[in-house]
Amino acid sequence: MSFDPTVAEADRHDQAPAAGRAVRIGVGGPVGSGKTALVAALCRALADVDLAVVTNDIYTTEDAEFLRRAGVLDPARIEAVRTGCCPHTAIRDDITANLDAVDSLAERFPGLRLVIIESGGDNLTAVFSRGLVDHQIFVVDVAGGDKVPRKGGPGVTTADLLVINKTDLAPLVGADLGVMSGDAHRVRNGLPVVLQSLVDTPDAPAVAGWVRDRL
């Protein structure tokens, strides 16, 4: 809300992406939660969409290599960004390196409809700047402990989509999926939550559907 009575209140609806440019979706979450595997799954599931990927992993080329090896994306459609030991800074406080990478991809592929920007693994407080992405997905995993959703943090509470990953591991690590799901819905005030296992559903249909709805 505006605290200045002389100024009309700003429109709180989501801004549509600028005409003609690709939709940018951020994928964030802690180390090892399955961000890269999810991005690879999305590339497979959205094979009919003109898309590209920017990766910010701490060992930058590692993730790009993973996507190349997975054979899901032409290497020319992957840009790796170096973050100077500060993955959260590169997606939130100083997004210029990532904007540069998005620009390079857009120049190379003028018809681009979707750019997926994967953050480096970080903590629960890391979120993408709205100057960089239009929508963001936050990925946590069952093996990280079933208390993670309850802890909250801006990633868990405010991301446009929360993915609770690796549900197939729940019985092995003694995680209660009911608790995780219930806590997630409680702290997110109605924002969507997807529980998935890429072992059971390798093409991440629920997340791919959510992404498709944003194009």
Add this chain to the structure above:
Amino acid sequence: MSVLAMLLADSRFPGGGHVHSGGLEEAAARGLLRAEADLPPFLTARLRTAGLLAAVFAAASAHAAGSPRGDGVWDVLDAELDARTPSAAARYASRVQGKAFARAVGVMVVPSVDGDCGSTLRAVLAATPRPHHAIVLGVAAGSVAGAARVAAYLAVSGPASAAVRLLGLDPLWVNGVVAGMVDEVEAVAGEAVRWAGCAPAELPAPSSPGLDLLAEEHERHHREEVRLFVS
């Protein structure tokens, strides 16, 4: 020093500076820089070479931005700075940072940027879409002295911050080291200001072959085993 110059020198300014270590990452990876005692000589060497060069070109750029000039001045400054930066990796790093800086400056609405600087920045970007960092800084800083000071200061503050992140050095101690260098930073900036009005071809060409080699090796190692910083 103007508040605008302070904004540009602030490490929180989103101009892409935080991903550049100025060769410190390569030096640390090679064991050339291990502990607190190794940092001051590294920073001093950088200030006297890369720092002076950046300050000279930032000052010259600020001078050009503030005076009547021919259309070709930005091409000339760009080529002269290229000629004084023998390492291709260092030229690349400077241009990456210059483009990021131009993006950040381009959306600022302050008198010097919105007024004359807006058109000057467009002229710089028309000369080359990826300008050198020092030249964009000179256009944005609003004064010759401010541009020189910010460039000289950034030449040491960037690697100092990288040392904290890469080597886990005590941030308070590192801050003290930088504070202990202020007289020399001022002296470098002062020298740069004296050169500002000279013909670009006459500007000095300080360089450190050691830093140039570190810049080249940084890029080579990035292809082999990955580096965390761009430079």
